[in-house]
Amino acid sequence: MTDNAVRILIIEDNPPDQDLYCHLLNRIAEDGYCLQTADSGEAGLVLYQAHPPDCILLDYQLPGLNGLEVLTALTDTNGEIPVPVIMLTGEGCETLAAEAIKAGAADYLPKRLVSAKSLRRTITNAIEKYKLRAALKEQHKILAETNERLHRKNTEIQQFYHMLSHELKTPLTAAREFVAIVLDGLAGPLNDTQHEYLSYAKESCDQMTLGLNDLLDATRLDTGKLPLTLQPASIGNVVLRTMTSMAPQAQAQGIQWQHVVSPTLPLVCIDIRRIAQVLTNLLNNALKFTPPGGEIVVKVDNDPPRSDRVLVAVSDTGRGIEPEQRDYIFDRLYQIRSDDAAIEGGLGLGLYICREVVRLHGGKIWVDSVPGKGSTFFFTVPVYSGCTPVDAQVKREITP
Numbered sequence: 001m002t003d004n005a006v007r008i009l010i011i012e013d014n015p016p017d018q019d020l021y022c023h024l025l026n027r028i029a030e031d032g033y034c035l036q037t038a039d040s041g042e043a044g045l046v047l048y049q050a051h052p053p054d055c056i057l058l059d060y061q062l063p064g065l066n067g068l069e070v071l072t073a074l075t076d077t078n079g080e081i082p083v084p085v086i087m088l089t090g091e092g093c094e095t096l097a098a099e100a101i102k103a104g105a106a107d108y109l110p111k112r113l114v115s116a117k118s119l120r121r122t123i124t125n126a127i128e129k130y131k132l133r134a135a136l137k138e139q140h141k142i143l144a145e146t147n148e149r150l151h152r153k154n155t156e157i158q159q160f161y162h163m164l165s166h167e168l169k170t171p172l173t174a175a176r177e178f179v180a181i182v183l184d185g186l187a188g189p190l191n192d193t194q195h196e197y198l199s200y201a202k203e204s205c206d207q208m209t210l211g212l213n214d215l216l217d218a219t220r221l222d223t224g225k226l227p228l229t230l231q232p233a234s235i236g237n238v239v240l241r242t243m244t245s246m247a248p249q250a251q252a253q254g255i256q257w258q259h260v261v262s263p264t265l266p267l268v269c270i271d272i273r274r275i276a277q278v279l280t281n282l283l284n285n286a287l288k289f290t291p292p293g294g295e296i297v298v299k300v301d302n303d304p305p306r307s308d309r310v311l312v313a314v315s316d317t318g319r320g321i322e323p324e325q326r327d328y329i330f331d332r333l334y335q336i337r338s339d340d341a342a343i344e345g346g347l348g349l350g351l352y353i354c355r356e357v358v359r360l361h362g363g364k365i366w367v368d369s370v371p372g373k374g375s376t377f378f379f380t381v382p383v384y385s386g387c388t389p390v391d392a393q394v395k396r397e398i399t400p
Helices: 015-027 041-051 067-072 093-104 117-182 192-222 235-252 272-289 352-360
Strands: 007-011 034-038 054-058 085-089 108-109 227-231 256-261 267-269 293-303 306-316 366-371 373-380 392-393
Touching: 007 041, 007 117, 015 034, 015 054, 015 117, 015 373, 034 041, 041 054, 041 067, 041 373, 054 117, 067 085, 067 093, 085 093, 085 117, 093 108, 117 192, 117 256, 117 373, 192 272, 192 352, 227 235, 235 256, 235 272, 235 293, 235 306, 267 272, 267 373, 272 306, 272 352, 272 373, 352 366, 352 373
Parallel strands: 007 034, 007 054, 054 085, 085 108, 256 293
Antiparallel strands: 227 267, 227 392, 293 306, 306 373, 366 373
8 A cells, every 4th residue: 555545434334334345445455545434423524634535435324423414514614525425325315315416425326336346436536526626626716816916917007007198198298388389489480400300399299199198098998987978960070070180191191082971871979079089090090001192981871780870981902901910900909010110109009999989889890801902990880869968977897
């Protein structure tokens, strides 16, 4: 017998049955069994506390505590029995066997079927099942701890976003305003070179402000605190205003710029500023990835599958998106990488914000793309159906 021998506690008050079990187990001594015996439930519990076994063979009919009462005594504060218990039942005791399983026994074995083979099989299966359950429980514990750590890290990142945005936004705004004052000549005349350099500085301030605003919006979305001011509006007018404000950039890049709006569109119920933000983000991406001479078209029409939705499509003739990247482009901080450093940049929050804002409106957003030929981003917004304009703070549940 080795130090790794399987320890078995036999709780059986009938001496002939006790001798039989010991005899049968000794016949398969190559398994390395170390046997302990007790003739009552109380005595078995004492041995269990002194030398915890790997498995217990437990008779139901015992003096004092019966088998079910012993199972109850073995149950820990988590409602589990730490070791596998095999209940031994007499003839016609199937009901008791079912009660034993319900009370936490790993298995049961009718006494009329007890043999060296059945004992070995039942003991081995019970111990293996407990080992697997213990391993699974440990894995669940590790996963729960890992999830908790990730949740804490995610919270820390969100708090950092919020702090960073607030701490940097005020001095950045001040710096931009002073640059603008100098550019306007209020602090004295500028030569052409000075004007050019200060224009670059102002553009950089504007770019940083956009990034900080994205960080703030991402934090608000993650905490369910992004406010929406919903009201009936013309989505065509929102598209027209947004594209008009961005037309100089498209013209400077040599990109054709147009919109097509159905004349039969109903009003929609939206936060005008937030939907304009979605359009701006999609158009900025289109401008970033469309080469000079390309084309960007925004189409707005009724959504054929849904009469209560309006469909907006932003198409470009840029480089397109590889199939393996499409499932991730709306994820927070995800950025499409390429060998062209000129089109890199940004925080990877634009499409994430688009997705969440559209979701808050009850719509959907998705993309179709052909690598090398271009992409079309679609999103839907709800048709106005008589709802009263509200200034509501819409919240959503966040899964860590």
